[in-house]
Every structure is written in C-alpha cells, then in structure tokens.
Amino acid sequence: MHVVSFTRSTPDTAAKVWVNEEGKVSWGDVATVVNPWDEYSLEEAIVQAKNCAGEATVIAIGPEIHDDALKHSIAMGMTKALRIDEPGADTRDSLVWSALAAGAIKKLGNVELVIFGKESVDVATDQHSYQLARRLGWTMLSYVSNIIALDADTGTIRVEQMLEQGKRVLSARLPAVISVMKGINEPRYPNFLGIRKAAKARIPVWSAADMGIEAPVPATAVLAYHNPPVRAVATEIITGNDSAEKAAILAERLFEEKVL
C-alpha cells in the first residue's frame, strides 16, 4: 500500500508575526516548523504504511521553504518526499492547490490512502483535504480520531470520526482521503538516523507540466494583509480583604459589563 501525506512549513507558533512595510507577512528570522497538526498525520502515515509493508510519501506544495517540513517528515520516518512548485501559481487559492495536489496523486499512480492533518496552524482554513478528495472522486473521511482497521487486501478502511456532537464509526472502500485529529497517536521525535537520512535526502520538484496538467487558474485572491488594531485592555486587578470580597466585587463588575 502506498500512503501519502501532505504537509508544509508554518511559522513556529510562538513566533511574533506581523505585516511588514511591503504588506507581506513576516516572522523575522524565527525558524519554521512542520505544521503542528501534521505531526499526527505523518505519524499515522508512517505507522499505517509500515503495517501494510508499504511506502509513505510526503508532499508539500509551494516554494522551497517547505523543504524544512519535508525533511522533518523524512527524519520522522516517511519513505520519500516530493515538492510541487508551479512558478506563478497562487497556491493560497484552494482550487489551484487541489488541482496540483490531484495531479501529483495521479502521477504517483498507486496511492490508496492520503492522510492530512486537521488544518494548517497558520491560515486554519481546513479545506484542502476535502477538495483533493473531491477532485480525485475519492471517499472523504474527516476528523478521524482512530483508524480502527485498514485492510490492504480487501481495500477497506474503518475509522472513528469525532464531530461536535459526538463520535461515529464509518467504514468505506479505498482509495480514501482522511484527515486526522490530535490525539489519534503520539507523534515520534526524529531520531539520529532519521535526521541523517533527511540531511542527505534529495527532494524532487514537480511543476504542473511535469504532472501533465495545465497550470490551474485561481478563483480567489488575497487583496491585503493587515496588522489587527492593537487591543488596549485596561486590566483591573481586583483587590479586597479576602477571596469572598474580591469575588463579590468581580461579580458586580461582570453585571456592569452586561455579559451575564
């Protein structure tokens, strides 16, 4: 079985992020990390591929900055990495993104399962997995909190899905695209051997033409990024003789704020 996982680099969640004079998003020289939600999808791809004696490929779409996430994925144990880069294509548009992603899956040919993380921690759109599934005409299983069974021989998958209202058990035929939640596993840390392998890995880059598809046309466009207005909060530290007095004053304030 060939399992694919998509990932990319995102700024460290602790980084200060702002819009610079050129109107671009900047996080200074803070290093990027693999999208934190994808630690779970990568771990799951590694484990599932291994259980089926298959291979696990990781793909990033976009410029060279994403090689960091790909190398991290190899260091964790993904078998090989691939980057899709179509110069000039605005991959922030999900139609463009999904067309390129579907092109890559079709060119790889023998993929039966694609595993995504729940969302990108930076833009948090939570849309790419669904659009890839739809383009491929594959079954989509979202918000998976447990893969109960994956059977390469019968081509079936059985998962637990976690929604706002509770949990469901779903079963489907492969090929499928799934997105997984935090908590599905304990992501591993790359070990020394993995890090060495990643350092040596050469990452092929495919363009739309390499995949035999047209460069897709975006429907959406980002007009501008803005720094949000600074929210000035005047903090009132409530003082009093004891907790009861402080609590009574706080209760009074909350009534005045009309939030109760």
Next chain:
Amino acid sequence: MSVYVWIETYSGRANPSSWEALAAAATLAENLESDLTTLVFGENARAIATEAGRFGATNAYICDDEVVNEYRLEAYAQLMTDLVKRHQPAFVLAVASSRSRELLASSAVDTESGLIAEATDLRLDRGRIIATRPAYAGKVSMEMTSNSATTYITVRGRAFQAPSKDANATVSLAEIQTALTMNDLSVEAEAFTDSAENVNLTDAAIIVSGGRGMANNPKAVPSDQDAVDPNVWKAKDGFENTLRPLASVLGAALGASRAAVDAGYISYEHQVGQTGKVVNPDLYIACGISGAIQHQAGMRGSKIIVAINKDAEAPIFKLARYGIVGNLYDVVPALTAALRRKLGS
C-alpha cells in the same frame, strides 16, 4: 440572482449558529437586491425552513428522504452542487463547522468556484466581495476576494449577530429530490455515540476554563484512589467540583488549556487554543492558566477576559479586563457563591 445559505441540521433541529450565517447572507442579498434562499436537507426540513423564514429567508429548497435524512457528505454535496449548477447563486454561505467546511469545500470543487473560509466580516465593493478573515492565530488579518460566478463562504461562529425573529414572516418552499440512492454512497455509518456532554465551545457565550493549576487542589486524594496519579485525581476533581459549579451558575461551557488536556485532566474536546478550538465568547474566565501564546490564539477574541491566577506575573493578566491574584481553589468557590446570590439561582 440569489444568495444561498446552508442551514445545518442535527436530529431534526437547526444548528442555531446557522442563523448567524443567514444574517451575514441577508446583508449581501440586500445589497444585491436578490432573494435569500436557504438549503435545508434532512429530518424536519420543512419545519426548519419555515423557521428560517421567520429569521429573514425569502425562499428555501428542502429535501427530506432516506438518503439525506441524516447528514451524509456525498448526498448533501450532490444536492448543493446540483442547485448551484442550475441557478448560479452569487454566494453560498454557512456557519463554519466540521460539516459545513467539508460540504462547501466539496461543492466548490464540483462547480469550480472560489472558497473563502472562516470569514469574520463581509462587504461588497461595487459588486465585488471583500471578506476579512483572521490568520496566523489572529496575529494578522487578511482580505480576500473571489471572481467566480458563485463564491462559497464559511463564516466564523459568533462573528455575525443572529437576526431577530418575525413570527409572521413567510417563506416560499420548493421541494427537491436526491439523485443518489443509498447504494451510491461509499461511506457506511455504523454507529453514533453522542458526546457524554455537549461541549460546544465555539457557540458558547460564556466559557470557564482550567489549566495546569487545577492540579493544586487542596483536597486529599481518597485512600481507594491510590492507584491514580494524585495530580490527575486532584485536577479532575477540581474540574468537576470547583469549575463545573461556576459553569453551571453561568450556563457556561467548560474549556481547558493544552497542558490540562495533555496531562489527562480533561478530554481533548475541551481544549482551547491553536491546536484546540478557537472561541469568541462574551466572557472567558481563565483559572490556573498562564496564558501561553498558543492558548491566547484560541481565546483572544473573547469580549471580556477574567484571569484567576496565583502568579501576578502570569501573561494572562495582560489580556484580562479583570484579574484576581489568588488561589483559584479559594476564589472560584467564592465567585460561584457571589454569582449565585446575584443571579438568584
């Protein structure tokens, strides 16, 4: 020209947050002088569509049969895509939820349309949509537009105010049919277990949250609980017997920091933050939470933040409108008692 809104339903009832999407869509429809059409699929579709009429919808497409009786992505997407292909509405909106995200994204691919996720503000500039949405955990905001005939938009919960209800308003209903049968569906749902409790943090108007500080419960661990980690026992007891009573008095949902979730004090459904849920309540009460940047990412949008922490230097106080420096195990019960007296329950 139309503006569509998908009304999410569950067990024959509308997700009340869907009315917020209806309000957002109503502004667009008014601007375009178009109708405001809801798509209501599933059990009780007719009654829900009628209710949507009271909230301002002028039209509705309804479908209620075996295949769409409960939410199924393939069946719902087929209905939505078919309507969009036939009528080319200017917009398809829904409130952002697990289901609407996958449904709108799928249908947008079917119709090669633009998709904008989690908008917090929408306006039309000479007919062109300008959507504002937060990015980078709210550290940056972005403005997006779309040039396709139809644009799909999910709106963030609690970003738009639900419309007021007019009990006499009427709506024009049209019934539609599914093209799929049960045999066409590739996913089989075997069982559904309701959450033991409905966490629903994203719709909550008030949230009471606990962090790692919950482990400093002064209560002694009972002798028959020797086998469990004392911190876990103490924190769990604190969530149940100290925070939950405050939440009950306020009708609030229970939240938590990742440190509390990862330590096993409470389940992941409760996690607020960058790798949990993003919430925007009117009131957020953080108890024993330091206010790490990743936690802030999930709750910074709260209208009033209250921090209860024994460390006066904790970063959470920088966000808080009101703070109490003290032991949460003294302050929270006192606050619960004070509020109970005032709210008279």
